Amino acid sequence: MGRKVMKKRAGSDGNHSSEKFGGKMNKTGKFSKSFQQRKATPVMQTSFVRKQVDPETTKYFTEIANAIEGTEMDFEERSVICGNALEEARGKEVELATDYIISHTLQALLEGTSVEHLCGFLRNCAKSFSQIAMDRSGSHVVETALKALAMHLQDTDNHILIEETLTTICKMIVVNPVDIMCNCYGSHVLRSLLCLCRGVPLDSSEFHSTKSSSMLAERLNSRVSQRGDNNVGNLQQRFPELLQFLASEMLNSGRKDMAVLRVNQYSSLVLQTSLKLLAGQEQLLLHSIPIILGCSTENAIQGNLIENTAVQKLLSLMEKTAFSHLMEVILEVAPGILYDELFVKVFSNSLFLLSSHHCGNFVVQALISHARTQDQMELIWVDLGAKFKDLLEMGRSGVVASLVAACERLHSYENKCCQALAAAICALDESPRCIVPRVLFLDNYFFSEDKSNWNWPDGVKMHVVGSLILQSIFRFPCEFIQSYITSITSLEDSQVLEASKDPSGSRVIEAFLSSNASSKQKRKLVVKLRGHFGELSVHSSGSFTVEKCFNAANASLREAIVSELVPLQKDLSKTRQGPYLLRKLDVEGFAKRPDQWKLRQTSKQSALKEFYDAFGPPEIKLSENKSFLADANRKSQPDKMKEMRKEIDSSLSNVAPNYGNPFLAHQGSNVKSKKSGLKRPRGKAGLARDAMGGGGDLRNKKKKKYN
Template sequence: MVSVGSKALLLRQHRSSKICINFPVEGVDNNFYNQRANPKKKKMGRKAMNKKKDGNFSNEKSGAQSGKHYKSSKHQDSPAMQSPPPPSSFIRKQVDPETAKYFAEIANVVEGGEIDFEERSVVCGNALEEARGKEVELATDYIISHTLQTLLESCSVEHLCGFLRNCSKEFAQIAMDRSGSHVAETALKALAFHLQDSDNHILIEETLTVICKMIVANPIDTMCNCHGSHVLRSLLSLCRGVPLDSTEFHSTKSSVVLAERLNTRASQRSATDLQNIPQRYPELLRSLVSEMLNSATKDMVLQCNQYSSLVLQTALKLLAGEKQLLLQIVPIILGCSTENAAEGNLIPEAAVRRILNLVGKTAFSHLMEVVLEVAPDTLYDELFLKVFKDSLFSLSSDQCGNFVVQALISHARTEDQMELIWADLGARFKDLLDLGRSGVVASIVAACRRLHTHENECAQALAAAVCAIDDSPRCIVPRILFLDNYIFSEDKPNWSWPHGTKMHVLGSLLLQSIFGFPNESIQSYVTSITSLEESEALSASKDPCGSRVVEAFLSSNATVKQKRKLIAKLRGHFAELSVHPSGSFTIEKCFSACNLSLRETIVSELLPVQKDLANTKQGPYLLKKFDVEGFAKRPDLWKSRQSSRQTAYKEFYDAFGPSGTDVSGEKTSFLAEVKHNSQSGKMKDMRKQIDNSLVNTGPKLGTPFLAHQGSKTKPGKSGSKRSREGGSTPKVGVDGNILRNKKKQKS
């Protein structure tokens, strides 16, 4: 907090219960302070301060990015564990009236929009020269700090680096202040912008080196501070070259984390994502992280503090793929001695019990999840065998530990590791569901699918967990769709489909993974979903989570005859589903799995709502793909085109597909068979080319598809990703990209 014009105050911790008031400075227009104090009028990009119930002021942005994570707040650590060590106090000097008046005038000039870009840069540079020697007072003043942010955004790179060099000794103090942290963040973002010009790289590197040297002199205070932690994470990202506002990399939303874990693609997402980002100052990043960790001894203060834990998590993600460095720093982060440590013996037996105890702490559990994500194979295997083996179920029962188990399973590398996981948890599905640990079960199912192991046993174990021996298999899919509703029902034997209730996200994900298993493993699930009543099938197709399950089934290895059995239950509701945000995607899958007769039924039902459909987000794409207009004008020609399309598919699959492919549809579809093949993307593009050419250009009927191979027509990008819908239910899936938030561009 800061008092302008009053006696100098000691820097208070960010959770102080006292409130300081900004007093006007003599000789300065009071209207300047009254106007500038209103965040809504200044448009500086800083979020307004909210007054908490206890009288504290906290920054909404800092709280969201520093403390928010995907675990419930009721599971947070004890206050003693969360409280950071008290930062070193310093005396905050008041801003003298003459300087305050000068910056008030500068604010009116640079924010008035009356000067051009070049003149604005000169004015901002001159103002920063006037700030020399007073950087700390100005940056920590709640009012003037906003003006300082504007100056840093608009000045030249030379003046920006000069400002940072001048305040480098006090940079940590500025970063730990509520107002100063925004100034520090703005300066780092401005540096990131100037990195676009390669001529600035050396100057910026020299500046960052000076700042890093000052930070590592006493990093603990900064790491454990609410505001300092955020600035330090931005500094690490800047050194690596990751955009400071990259939501994909920095996001910790529950839906994003869940999507990454239950995806069927290879693990170590961060290492893969960072490969496409050029490294800026790798040596500086490695040096900064190593020097910071020199303070992380066996005392677990940094690992168990929520703010410093976030810094360590960011550092680990940025270093993903750096095998040798990770082998050095991860044991230090886990509190293990590095003396006489060698690869394969990095985790001493004495540290195992301590790590297991700390896994139940919120901050440490977050950190351990990232460790398991980025750990090299040898270190992951050592952690698995020494720390987690034979403790998986007990950890799964813990409120925080179960998230670590999910991360461990999701990043399993080999079938042997899955063998050990299955031996410990494979027979405990029902117990895990009863404990509310459906995330652990979902992680096991997704890992089995990814590694192609224990798929049959996994499907049977999940079915047995929700369906007793004397129960009909018909109840399997409904009970998993409404997983929590069923698990916590007081009368399970008489439980029935709860109409009007949202379907369970993890239950949906479980079924999506299951329908990715081989056909012989999912027969009980196929029987269950094809036994749904018409109203139940319609309800599932309209639900954001249920529609994903229907789509997964229609894309599964089930026979076309089984798929058409479910599609037939939607007859008469295709028009209703086509204009529904979730149902429109189900309609597309239905059309692909239908025979000619059902396709004609779908298109004929869409004709009355053609205009309404055109006004929806997905509608124009469906109208084009189904060729609704062509059907309305010439139904006979439309049927011929559809028949010709099937003929073209058959010719193509006979030439390029695996032997024995039955395109007519009574066996596994060709695309399902080759979905794991490296050439499947090309074949899908070719199929889209067939669709596009037959719908738009209308080749002569009866002409073999292969006769058109000389055409220069490029494959079009048919298909669309689902946009996120309103409500609290996250849009998640496991085929390809889990979060389908944006609509694909259609050719």
Template structure:
């Protein structure tokens, strides 16, 4: 058992001496807190007077009263234009350093239980009173401070933050102190699970936010302070601290959503469970920061770290259209008077905004603005800011990303027409400049809105293929779009063996193959005319394999899909050993007829030992039932035939009239007809595979009843339990009727005998 309290760690601070330098460090608030309490009970009893309103303990957890005081505190806060005087960082004295090193060693020994750790943390934080800035910004001791803030109780945590509230912005802007500040914020978020401490945490955050507002521009534009401030905004919103995907979304994820490759994750509350936050405090913090920085908005527009804070603010306010219609014009440099009159974007600021979009920081900011802007403001941005500047911005290394975001958030055909009129006829120029992302966004949006589809397909063909070229060169040139357009003699360009497929070229083709078959005939002809060796190289490439899969998922005829699959014959084992191309093998299997499936599985049988050791191997071996084929090929063929029969039966029963009349070669060969219900098809596929494996007919057990079965049950679908109940009830009623019949017959017989 480790001894705690005064016996374990002797206090080095007896009476707080207040000198002029101590006042500068903020010790004037804390002189009455000299000496440590001996145990947690004493600390808890005396917390009320340490920087808090003594009556706050009698308030309920709703925090209504504290919210009213928050307004007053923010009203009285200092102007951002007059930052506080710099703090003089004093060196930590050797005795204090030794004390905190002892604590660090004690925690490192793992001999302290949870309760003892909490008490030690509280005692140590009281030792830090008046020295918070020096300790938090010390490279070594700051790590110990983080451990203390993670292990203390909520009252000690709030007392510490109240004590250093006026120093918090400067701690947050320090390389080491920023980690301490962020740890404190995350610890507060963890304590919010307890309703009883809500008002206590709210008071603490109010004190911190007041100081942040007074120094907002400095904190926002500081590389360390920006990160702390974003964490504080998330806490006020109620976003869990471990929602890293909310805080830092990967650019690849954003791109996939824009190109319809991945369903959008964020809408309204960004798809996350929002905990109880501090909405009024968040509103006051944001308004105070933006109001103070209004005259310095140009700094925020071009500053990398300030832009990140503004982006976070905008994302947290998704759905709050009234606030966004005032914040966004302010960020664009519009006057507040015009915004109040409903003129959100003034013509006078348009040239500046267009130039700003050529800056890295503002280009990122504009992407978020376009993502969250209310519809009326979005329309003004299109017609006033982007119109007549789309090709200019699309040609710029930074500005083109703003154009991609604009195109990806178009909602109506007339908006698409406006964009198409400026850049639709210049697709080749954009590709030659390396702006393939704009082209990909244009194609994906036309597919999503189902407008300008034919124009997009034809324009892309003209961009990569002249009238004298064979159509079979279309797909290879898009796959290696950078190499083709950077080639000096394009007439002599050939398939670059050994080169990596261009990511954006792959994404463009994936979008193209989601079009209707009648629109993409040149692309289908091109990919099915590629040489066998070239198809194999594409399938081996991580980006190229996705193009093969996109073609197999398209509406192209089944025989053309099998023609492409035949080009990979003899190499399925090689492809299955690679993580990315193993998915292609599975797709090829799904869209093959029986003979091709048997050929694919035969190639995997020889490699099943090596394949089972890979990450993707066990799934592929199980999905294709390679072991079953190796041990009992006849039974495997029978099972495949049964599965194919079930697919056809499902297709005939539930397929559309068009699909019923068409000649199909198995359900899997034409499952693109069910692309509107992918979840239903997936569930159905799993049901069929399960029941064909168990030997039970699919339609008999899966709940899909034919018409005669439904009629017998009055059009209802019964579960196994309900059917058992109905059967037993039926038996009971039948036996009752039989007994009644026998009884009536006996009675009638008796009457006849008496009568005779």
């Protein structure tokens, strides 16, 4: 029946292609009653008893395994053998896929067969797809089949056949999706199926884990954190109507069991993946999210999406691990009208209470990170602006970090934010010199028994979230962060060196050197590292700091930096960032002809100044006592300055021959260097654990493991 429908679809008008699922989709994203009536009486999954594979079949697949694994053969021969073996599996798919040993053979067959045999196998499994997907061995078989389908999608001639196959499977799943959604193996299969329909990699960590590096970057940086605007929204959708069908009908079928689905760790992950993949499709999200939240969708047209009776229940649900993760995604993808309603009805006046909870504080972080207007920031500030010290003492530094980043992103409450953080860290009668050290060792300071006698601890790793807070602070306008500048420039030489070697501390040093602080203030810090630039240059974290120091330095300091790197050229060439650093600073040129190196530096500085005076923004002038490289990236116009620097580098590459060899010519190669593997290594897992909760995702410490 499914195949006949699909054949009819192939010649139909694309505007009515949604009819292939047995009904039309209305404006709310819900399919019409024709399909609902067909599945009005769901077939509940019975307990699955694994059948024994008969000896003759076992022997056959053992021989097949030896044939395809023990000998070399060309692709066509292998495809024929795999296809014939899958034909022999007809009618026995469940028994074979759930057999621990034979399932491995089936995986090899599915990877090597043609798309016709692959789709045939999946269609034969359709009625028992849920049973196979919920089995420990069977789940690997169907995931292998889905990955093989994704590979065959590279040939556009296969799209219709693959869509027919996936449609057959999806129709069987949505009859009763609750069991497979709540199963640890079935949940992963469903997420892979959703990803396949959307056209994203099936093993993408962004859709299979509770935290993604991109989400963390959006939360704690100044990037606009809208899921619809990211790379996922720009991907080619493989089967958009099938994705909408599967996502919508799973919700409609599971509506009665939603109280269970939204708090179960496995079904929560399916719902999270579904919402992420539907990002940007406002009508579908306006229909889906209220269902997940336990609200009626009848009032959607009137704009009353969140019922008042559901508010208190939602607040208590945010203390559940699975639902708190789900709520984070909801806030991330929610259309503006729904986000505003959630903000006002659910979160207003409850932010500090939620922040106090080990699960709820992550939801607050998501809410703050996706705030869109200064009016929303005002409401957030009313609840949390005076609570910085309380939050830090409770270990909720992630909430503070999100709030600082949001103030910087929306240019709202920047001055008050800096003052509030300083007041939480440093008493009125204390010197501001203590601010940066205490933020760098945030937990160490706040959990110490004698705070009044706290000193810089030796050999202690610097706090990830504290580092992120300071990085955001140093992106604020210079007039708001004078106490932080005083503090960081007052660090002892040994402390600056230790910070430069620490993965978190070095980023704070670099953030300061890229800030709006004056060149004189930056050089005050750079001087403290004199005599240690060679040591830092071969260090995995310090090499980036050396480059920032060079950019911020004057002529004499630059000469001192490069002179310390000359004896280490051989060692630097063996490190990851070393070759780039050698080219950028022209260490070899300095070693051979120091006088010409100085001339090239002077000429470059002069050319940059002339270019800047001619084409730079009128509101920012380059004074004689400031290094252009130190002050080029002014925060007031970051995007314009980046474009200008590209134009400058391009212009200077044309005048390089006038200065003899080299140094300016190297500027043209910087782009290659940056693209070829000079990205700074970051520990994603560590960032995910530390960045958002001030020492780990406490929701998951007891028993939770999603994948």
